[in-house]
Each structure stands twice: as C-alpha cells, then as structure tokens.
Amino acid sequence: MHRSFALLAMVVAALPAACRPAPSYVPRTRDVVITAVPLLTKEMQAIYPFLEQDFAPGGVLDGKEVYAFVPGTVTVMAGDTLRLMLLNPEDDAHTFVMAGLALALPGQSRTDTTYVARTPGIYPFFCSLPAHAPMMHGELVVLRAGRRAVRQPAR
Numbered sequence: 001m002h003r004s005f006a007l008l009a010m011v012v013a014a015l016p017a018a019c020r021p022a023p024s025y026v027p028r029t030r031d032v033v034i035t036a037v038p039l040l041t042k043e044m045q046a047i048y049p050f051l052e053q054d055f056a057p058g059g060v061l062d063g064k065e066v067y068a069f070v071p072g073t074v075t076v077m078a079g080d081t082l083r084l085m086l087l088n089p090e091d092d093a094h095t096f097v098m099a100g101l102a103l104a105l106p107g108q109s110r111t112d113t114t115y116v117a118r119t120p121g122i123y124p125f126f127c128s129l130p131a132h133a134p135m136m137h138g139e140l141v142v143l144r145a146g147r148r149a150v151r152q153p154a155r
C-alpha cells in the first residue's frame with residue numbers, strides 16, 4: 001500500500017503544474033491602504049488655467065471635482081480579512097461606502113477598519129458626496145477560493 005501511494009505521489013509530482021489539483025486556499029489577513037487623491041480640484045485652477053472654464057456654470061466640471069481612490073481596484077480571495085487603512089491627506093472631507101460599510105473620512109485623517117470579504121463578487125466602493133460622484137469610486141474584487149479558484153486559461 002505504501003508503495004502504491006509513493007508511486008502515485010511521484011506521478012502527480014511529474015505532471016505539469018496545469019494538470020495538478022490546485023491546493024485548497026487558506027484565507028489570510030491582508031493589509032490594504034486606500035488613499036483619497038485630488039486630481040482636478042478648484043484649488044488647482046492656478047496650476048491649470050483651463051479648469052476655470054471647466055468649473056464655471058455650464059462647464060464640464062460644473063458642481064464637481066475629480067478625486068480618486070488609489071488603488072481603484074483591490075483584489076482578494078473569498079474568506080480573506082482586510083485590514084483597511086483609509087487615508088485622506090487633504091483638507092476636504094470624503095466618505096468611503098461599500099456593501100456593509102459606510103465611513104466618514106474627515107480631512108487629514110486616517111481611518112482603520114476591518115472587513116471580511118465573505119462572498120465572491122465585484123463590490124463597488126465610492127465617495128457618497130454628490131460633488132465627487134461618479135468619479136470617486138473603485139471596486140473590491142472577491143475571487144472564489146477553494147480547489148477550483150485558480151484555473152489555467154483555455155487553449
């Protein structure tokens with residue numbers, strides 16, 4: 001019996017990686033830092049003169065300012081625990097809203113929280129301030145964990 005098992009183990013080890021069963025995934029804790037970054041704000045009109053027209057009534061940014069969450073996409077595996085650090089280094093306030101989570105991000109603040117990515121899917125996160133929508137957003141991508149989580153592309 002031991003000999004058969006050893007032979008099987010040798011055969012499996014000799015298979016190309018694509019043919020071997022993927023190991024079961026063990027959820028982990030991930031540190032994720034997301035920063036609110038100003039891209040085109042009213043304060044920048046002195047640097048970019050074109051912004052004066054953009055922010056004027058009827059301009060393409062009338063009533064808006066462009067901010068981003070960096071990174072805009074966070075990818076984890078189902079079951080992972082995220083230690084989220086949300087940084088807002090500038091003086092304007094923001095929010096961070098996602099399924100099951102709604103946080104105020106005051107100016108020049110750091111907000112720490114924990115989030116468990118339980119279910120596979122794509123979850124948008126965004127700032128809920130109307131002047132920052134729809135530009136200030138991102139996505140949490142939660143991949144299915146388990147033996148079939150990692151697949152080779154079809155040929």
Ligand SMILES: [Cu+2]
Nearest residue numbers: 094127129132
């Ligand atoms: Cu905002």
